[in-house]
Amino acid sequence: MSDLNTVNAAGGTDAFDALGALYEESARLPFREYLEHHSVREAVGDVTGLDALDLGCGSGLYTRRLAAWGAARVTGVDSSAGILATARAVERARPVGVRYVRADATRPAAAGVDGSTDLVLSVYVLCYARSEQELTAVLATARRALRPAGGRLVAVTLNPDYGRGAAYYAPYGFTLTQPEEREGAPVTLDALLPGGRLHVTAHWWSRKTYERAARAAGFADTSWSPLTVSPRGRRLLGDAYWSAYLRAPQALILEATVAS
Ligand SMILES: C[S@@+](CC[C@H](N)C(=O)[O-])C[C@H]1O[C@@H](n2cnc3c(N)ncnc32)[C@H](O)[C@@H]1O
Numbered sequence: 001m002s003d004l005n006t007v008n009a010a011g012g013t014d015a016f017d018a019l020g021a022l023y024e025e026s027a028r029l030p031f032r033e034y035l036e037h038h039s040v041r042e043a044v045g046d047v048t049g050l051d052a053l054d055l056g057c058g059s060g061l062y063t064r065r066l067a068a069w070g071a072a073r074v075t076g077v078d079s080s081a082g083i084l085a086t087a088r089a090v091e092r093a094r095p096v097g098v099r100y101v102r103a104d105a106t107r108p109a110a111a112g113v114d115g116s117t118d119l120v121l122s123v124y125v126l127c128y129a130r131s132e133q134e135l136t137a138v139l140a141t142a143r144r145a146l147r148p149a150g151g152r153l154v155a156v157t158l159n160p161d162y163g164r165g166a167a168y169y170a171p172y173g174f175t176l177t178q179p180e181e182r183e184g185a186p187v188t189l190d191a192l193l194p195g196g197r198l199h200v201t202a203h204w205w206s207r208k209t210y211e212r213a214a215r216a217a218g219f220a221d222t223s224w225s226p227l228t229v230s231p232r233g234r235r236l237l238g239d240a241y242w243s244a245y246l247r248a249p250q251a252l253i254l255e256a257t258v259a260s
Contacts (some may be wrong), residue, residue: 001053016078016202019057020086025193027061031245034233036156037065040123043154043225043253047071048060050118053145055105055138056125060098067096067119074098077105106137113145114128117235120153121147124171126254127202131184131236132209137215152257153219156227156251158187163248174198182188183209210254219256227251 027034040062048070054063057076066074074097078084087100104114105125120142129135142153162168166175174191185201191198205213207224214222227249229242 014082016058016080017082018084019198019200021195022193022198023059023061024086025190025195026092026198029173029191029193030233030237030241031169031174031250033243034230034237035227035242035249036123036221036251037137038147038230038233039225039253040121040154040228041065041069043255044069044119044121047119050123051116052119052121053077053113053117053142055120055142055145056099056121056128057087058083060090060100062121062123063087063098063100064096065097065161071119074205076100077103079104091192102230105141106134108137108144110141113141115144116147118147118151120151122153122155124156124202124251125189126155126210127205128200129205131212132205135209136206136213136216139213139219139256142256143218146258153254153256155237155254155256157210157254158202158204159249159252160204161248162250163244168248169243169250171241172241172250174250176250178204214254214256218258220259222254222256225253225255227253235255 050071051073052066052071054066054076057063057078058072060076063074063076074112076087084100084102088254091098126135126138129138162176166177169176174189176184176187176189186201187204188201211222
């Protein structure tokens with residue numbers, strides 16, 4: 001894959017340019033550390049020796065984790081120059097052998113992916129697609145990256161059935177606000193972190209839309225699974241702390257496979 005620098009002006013990810021340090025910090029939010037990280041680790045399984053792509057890698061949290069979990073070759077792709085600068089600075093300071101490419105995943109033909117990847121991981125990226133067409137295009141980039149038989153996408157995305165009401169996730173350190181109930185409706189996440197305020201707007205898509213987009217992108221099968229709390233998260237914070245979150249998790253894992 002070459003560094004194609006393919007982001008167009010309408011790529012829509014400038015919003016992330018200044019957020020690298022905050023995304024690094026957000027890894028310590030309990031739901032990220034004890035639910036999401038744990039659940040992604042379980043979902044990806046044994047990655048030893050694999051060729052992995054972190055699509056929409058942001059500051060590289062999962063790009064580095066894929067390397068730490070044993071993947072042989074790991075590439076992080078993101079369209080935001082600013083957030084990639086953070087990812088690259090972390091790699092320079094504490095090298096783990098991953099590389100970063102700036103590319104727009106809504107442009108499958110230009111994204112430079114080549115069909116040799118075993119696993120595409122994509123954490124909180126699909127829900128930033130602003131139209132079903134963009135959603136399909138991002139999924140098509142993932143599909144195009146994967147090897148023709150046995151390649152697998154593991155994505156974390158906004159749960160269409162997340163808990164409504166601005167305060168629902170306040171005990172977990174963030175709020176979600178969605179003024180309208182319709183396909184593609186904006187959903188704003190706010191989190192106050194020690195380093196500043198994380199304020200980003202995603203989009204609400206139904207399961208049917210994700211599934212239709214995955215099929216249109218060439219995936220054979222899709223399945224959904226909930227996030228689960230790590231034993232450490234349970235021990236440290238207790239079941240009562242997690243119960244509201246688990247009744248209506250804010251995120252789900254969507255897996256999609258290429259025909260085997
Ligand atoms: C919410 S952040 C998540 C970052 C990282 N995956 C994590 O879990 O910390 C979403 C990231 O997806 C990237 N992104 C969104 N749409 C993209 C696209 N079409 N092409 C490439 N990157 C995209 C954004 O620039 C941003 O860095």
